[in-house]
Amino acid sequence: MKILMVSRFYPPRGLSGYELRCASTAEGLQQRGHEVTVVTSRVGLRSQDPLLETIRGVQVHRVLTEYYYQGPVDSWAPTFLSSKDLIAKFPVMVPRIRKFLQARRQLADVDHFTQILDDFRPDVINWWSLTGLTKAILSAPRMRGIPDVYCADNNWAVENFVRGVTDEWPTWTTYWTKDAQPRDEQAEQAQHEQDRQRPSGPWLRRRVESWLNDLEAKLVRRGIATTYSKFSPSHVCFVSDYVFRDSVEHDVFYPSTEIIHGGAAASKFYFRRPRATAQDGDPIWLLYVGTINRDRGLHTLIEALHELPPQARALIRLTVAGDSDDEAYLQGIHEQVRALRLADQVVFLGRVVVDGMPDIYRCHDILVVPSIRMDGLPLRMIEAMLSGCAVITTGSGGAIEIARAADLPLFRKDNPPTLAKVLEQLIRDRKSLNCIARRGQRVALEQFTCDRMVDRLALAMRSLIEAKRASLCAAASQP
Numbered sequence: 001m002k003i004l005m006v007s008r009f010y011p012p013r014g015l016s017g018y019e020l021r022c023a024s025t026a027e028g029l030q031q032r033g034h035e036v037t038v039v040t041s042r043v044g045l046r047s048q049d050p051l052l053e054t055i056r057g058v059q060v061h062r063v064l065t066e067y068y069y070q071g072p073v074d075s076w077a078p079t080f081l082s083s084k085d086l087i088a089k090f091p092v093m094v095p096r097i098r099k100f101l102q103a104r105r106q107l108a109d110v111d112h113f114t115q116i117l118d119d120f121r122p123d124v125i126n127w128w129s130l131t132g133l134t135k136a137i138l139s140a141p142r143m144r145g146i147p148d149v150y151c152a153d154n155n156w157a158v159e160n161f162v163r164g165v166t167d168e169w170p171t172w173t174t175y176w177t178k179d180a181q182p183r184d185e186q187a188e189q190a191q192h193e194q195d196r197q198r199p200s201g202p203w204l205r206r207r208v209e210s211w212l213n214d215l216e217a218k219l220v221r222r223g224i225a226t227t228y229s230k231f232s233p234s235h236v237c238f239v240s241d242y243v244f245r246d247s248v249e250h251d252v253f254y255p256s257t258e259i260i261h262g263g264a265a266a267s268k269f270y271f272r273r274p275r276a277t278a279q280d281g282d283p284i285w286l287l288y289v290g291t292i293n294r295d296r297g298l299h300t301l302i303e304a305l306h307e308l309p310p311q312a313r314a315l316i317r318l319t320v321a322g323d324s325d326d327e328a329y330l331q332g333i334h335e336q337v338r339a340l341r342l343a344d345q346v347v348f349l350g351r352v353v354v355d356g357m358p359d360i361y362r363c364h365d366i367l368v369v370p371s372i373r374m375d376g377l378p379l380r381m382i383e384a385m386l387s388g389c390a391v392i393t394t395g396s397g398g399a400i401e402i403a404r405a406a407d408l409p410l411f412r413k414d415n416p417p418t419l420a421k422v423l424e425q426l427i428r429d430r431k432s433l434n435c436i437a438r439r440g441q442r443v444a445l446e447q448f449t450c451d452r453m454v455d456r457l458a459l460a461m462r463s464l465i466e467a468k469r470a471s472l473c474a475a476a477s478q479p
Helices: 017-031 084-089 093-120 140-144 156-161 171-176 185-197 200-221 241-249 298-307 327-339 354-362 379-386 399-406 416-428 430-447 450-477
Strands: 002-006 035-041 052-055 058-064 124-127 148-152 235-238 257-259 284-289 316-321 346-350 366-369 390-393
Touching (some): 017 058, 035 093, 058 093, 156 241, 241 257, 284 298, 284 354, 366 416, 379 430, 390 399
Parallel strands (some): 284 316
């Protein structure tokens, strides 16, 4: 199969679980003999960096604009167009110019994308993280007859279609939807009065409408949608039952769906520990992995350490691996550690490169996941389990599916006492701690490996391609 994958980020840039799963899938498909090309954003790209590179055998095109990290679409407008005086003097013209510049930027993204489509000629398109990318490219598969599969790791579609976040949709679609808008008699009267005072107005308006009609025809010929429509891929693979249920609860439905649990690479993370995870009297090494911000709950873990009895607390060591996008929160964490006199027991590693994470997991006993937010399916939990770490979690979002499968200990969100109670029990009962680690590793190998995820996704893609071929053959046999 020839597979075109689209993702907001791609390693080595943007290293959340979503992007890491995308990269693992691309490499896994390539290793299975499929031809894979990835289209992603230019975030982190320097002027001298190439737009096309090969990463572990996968071709990666970094050509799209990312509208969150690179600024809102109208930020490319000249500075003087933001002048309040200019906007007050030309209240109609200035917004239209800014809108035109926004449309031009998105059209450039579409040109890059459709050119890659024409050159590569994929059998199937595989969407990944779409937040921040222009949604003008989403109609290309349908208009070109290419089946597409969306790997849904978050609730992006819910944000767009239910809560009305449509900033990334192409601005030019509003030009051809005026007939659907309610009639504004006051605006029509004002327009009639303006036409009476300026006879050239109707002529100019007809010329603009003619130009817009010609533009619409050109866009359609290039495979670009000119009207707003909901994202409806041929097939959707949800990373967890939680993400699927969240979509259904908000009335966001797709014609074909299945749940394929995300996985981690067993070849990279599996580790057979030479002895029991921890013996009585040995220090217990805790690990926190991920972005340091409030909804990830690191403050809960720090407070829980303080609430442990002194003897249990003396055996605890905590490693924090991750950076922060909230400097105020990070500073508060450091102050919390100093105030609770835990500085000698807490080590901050900062951001750790992906290739360094297996060694980090292997020298720790327990991964603590105190997340408050609704994660799709935390990749760090699976990586730690494969490495022989015991995992304890709040079970927030899709994490509960991993916890139930491996019978992991749970504690309440944003509740240090319940976490302290679980930690104290595991410190005293090392046999239970070792059983949790071994059981988690077995379940991760059986249910949450990257190989299993890639095989199921490849099967879904193959089914779509065969269905398309059967449909074409049936159509060709008709008189």
